[in-house]
Amino acid sequence: MKRLWKYMEGRKGFAALMVLVGAGNAVAQTGGWLLVRNAIDKGIVVRNKQGAIVGDERHLTVIIIIYLGVAAAGWVLQAKLIRGLATIGQAVVIGLRRDLFDHLTSLSLRYFSQQKAGWIIARLTSDVDAVSDVLSQGMPTLVSNVILLPAAVIALLIADWRLGLIAFVVLPPTLIISRWFQRVSHAANVEQRNRIGAVTAQIAESVSGMAIVQAFNRERRFQAEFDALND
Structure with a gap:
């Protein structure tokens, strides 16, 4: 990714704007969860003076x-984020293709005689x-999840900090498994590309x-050579 960063020249401002859009999307999602909680606690499950459960239709309507x-x-x-990051990704790919072709035309005849076309x-x-x-499909998901995770943690702690602490118990094993899967999938992906x-x-x-x-x-x-490579 560090090598691709140079292709962001002239687009860093737009990328920063997309980060803000992603933050707004995360706030909207977590805000929706908190609104649902509020609707249940204060709009549906409401006790009157006699202790009976009644609903507050006016409050529920406003929350809805x-x-x-x-x-x-x-x-x-979300739509703006996906479209914007896909635009950035395609611009990076265009620059990458251009530089690769320029580099290809600068190689010596010896390289082309030794390497298969x-x-x-x-x-x-x-x-x-x-x-x-990766840039067009994976990057929007990555940016959204990286921004959404802290927002979801904050929303969970606001809703119930004790439940939030219990949920954090599964975080270390999840990180360990994710790291292991990253190493295994990277090796498999390299083999696949080859x-x-x-x-x-x-x-x-x-x-x-x-x-x-x-x-x-x-x-x-x-045909035999192709079958051997294709297996």
Whole structure:
């Protein structure tokens, strides 16, 4: 991610605005939870002077109207956040593709004679597409959750600090399991990218040299090589 930070030049102000939008979305979500709590405690479960449970329809109506407004605002902010971060991600990918192609044209002839053209194509397509997916889909989720987590903790402590402390008991095991899964998934993802690159390279080499393959009757050998890579 540090290498991608240079592509944020000229977009840092917009990124800061998206962080504020994410904070507003987190406040809207946690505020909705607190409004539901208030509606139950003071609008539905209300005791009269005789101790009987009665509802306060007026209070409940007001809370419902406020909740709908907060939910609508949260939906708008969420949509703006997803669209804005996706725009930033695609701008970063465009800059990355441009720099990769510029770097490719500056390489020596020796590099192209030693490296397969299909492998180069795989790096410029499938690997960059993977980065694009992370920036366009993963980044909005990451930003939303990073901002929402502290807001949810604060809302939980406001609702019931004792229940909040009990909920924190599961936090250390969750962090340990998440860290373990991160290491395992990273290794699996690297292996997946290597396999996809190898398959893409094999396809590109086969298609570009199909006339030669058919001329020397090497279809079965290329099919066997592809099956070995694709398994």
